[in-house]
Amino acid sequence: MAGGLLPLGSITVGLALLIYATRSSLGTETGFIILGTAALVLAVVVRQIVVLHENGRLRAIGATHDSLTGLANRALFRDRVEQALEAARREGARTAVILLDVDDFQLINHSLGPAAGDELLAQVARRLESVVPPAGTAARLGDDEFGVLIADAAGGHQASLVGRRIIGLFEQAFILDSEEVRATSSAGLVVAGGDHLGADDVLHHADQALRSAKAHGKNRLEVFE
Numbered sequence: 001m002a003g004g005l006l007p008l009g010s011i012t013v014g015l016a017l018l019i020y021a022t023r024s025s026l027g028t029e030t031g032f033i034i035l036g037t038a039a040l041v042l043a044v045v046v047r048q049i050v051v052l053h054e055n056g057r058l059r060a061i062g063a064t065h066d067s068l069t070g071l072a073n074r075a076l077f078r079d080r081v082e083q084a085l086e087a088a089r090r091e092g093a094r095t096a097v098i099l100l101d102v103d104d105f106q107l108i109n110h111s112l113g114p115a116a117g118d119e120l121l122a123q124v125a126r127r128l129e130s131v132v133p134p135a136g137t138a139a140r141l142g143d144d145e146f147g148v149l150i151a152d153a154a155g156g157h158q159a160s161l162v163g164r165r166i167i168g169l170f171e172q173a174f175i176l177d178s179e180e181v182r183a184t185s186s187a188g189l190v191v192a193g194g195d196h197l198g199a200d201d202v203l204h205h206a207d208q209a210l211r212s213a214k215a216h217g218k219n220r221l222e223v224f225e
Contacts, residue, residue: 077139094193096159
């Protein structure tokens with residue numbers, strides 16, 4: 001922040017000195033003309049600084065968060081899974097990862113249109129956030145795939161409970177363009193701890209469990225064994 005204010009302060013002081021010198025040598029009327037011009041220049045400079053700051057903020061968010069849902073993106077999610085696994089090994093704890101997607105999302109997307117599909121994904125994200133523990137992370141990994149990290153899985157019981165709640169989130173219809181739309185979800189759960197699995201291993205196991213849920217009829221939670 002200080003780096004952004006220093007140029008603005010320098011420009012302000014410079015303009016003030018210029019106005020003072022001009023008014024002293026050229027008279028009051030000319031001085032006020034220059035004052036108005038200086039004020040306009042200052043306004044443009046301030047606007048440019050605000051725009052640059054906002055663009056920088058958006059770029060920073062875009063590097064770690066999904067633009068549609070505001071959830072963590074795949075890169076940030078993987079990084080947090082890795083950190084949670086390292087902490088679990090140090091502390092003798094357990095870490096859980098749940099991967100889920102919307103059953104038959106492409107059918108919904110094609111029949112209702114991309115805008116409705118995006119709105120459905122945004123609503124799914126909001127519902128996910130309501131069941132993720134305070135120390136957990138919800139992420140959109142791509143298309144209709146989401147991930148949930150539970151850093152302290154408490155022996156796996158908490159993770160199973162969250163997984164069942166996630167499936168239950170889809171029991172209530174989604175409102176898309178003033179219409180009720182029914183959707184279900186399949187999810188895969190893996191609990192890790194006390195081993196040397198990395199983030200990629202855990203995500204792969206969770207994906208296997210998700211595929212198993214799909215193969216066994218969808219609308220269900222499968223646990224990787």
